[in-house]
Amino acid sequence: MTTRKTTDEAGAVALLLAAGGGRRLGGRPKALLRHRGRPLVEHAVRVLREGGCTRVHVVLGARSDEVRARAELADCVLVDNPAWEQGMGTSLRAGLESLAGSDARAALVSLVDQPGIGPEAVARVLGAYTGEESLVSAAYDGVRGHPVLFGAAHWAGVAATATGDRGARAYLREHAPALTLVECADVARPFDIDTEADLAHLE
Secondary structure (H helix, E strand, O other): OOOOOOHHHHOEEEEEEEOOOOHHHOOOOHHHOEEOOEEHHHHHHHHHHHOOOOOEEEEEOOOHHHHHHHOOOOOOEEEEOOOHHHOHHHHHHHHHHOOOOOOOOEEEEEEOOOOOOOHHHHHHHHHOOOOOOOEEEEEEOOEEEEEEEEEHHHHHHHHHHOOOOOOOHHHHHHOHHHOEEEEOOOOOOOOOOOOHHHHHHOO
């Protein structure tokens, strides 16, 4: 049996981006959507932990006080992103900034609104970490998706290019030759919870 690598072993910290306000969902923050009887953000944290992430930073934005009050996130580092309305790029930058001065050597980035991505995909991406130069992404039938792991050598470049809703897309495109894709279509489904119709994916 293969032993899963943990984020402590990899020197990595998980960054869960959970700041979105759910504009197309009538202004319901995605972190607070109900899934399996609890806020969606709790499910996302549990997936990261079961995939080997012992340290999790959660970036909050929309109705962050309510998220803190309603979700059980006691073992997480909670990071406020006051600029969350400007898009996911600001949350990624806030998450990376929260690692400044820490011993983290990599950041594994996941999104709160992708409940079809489970622990096995997280474990596969984490398992491909080799050092601070690592750049790893889950892939679904060859198409890049989440989670994505950025070794510390990439953080400054990612932060410099993360704008609006694009996150690290531009950086990953520019550094495609260095990117390791880890196929996960057999263990996960990368759908987003963006619209009312997507709520059918929640349990």
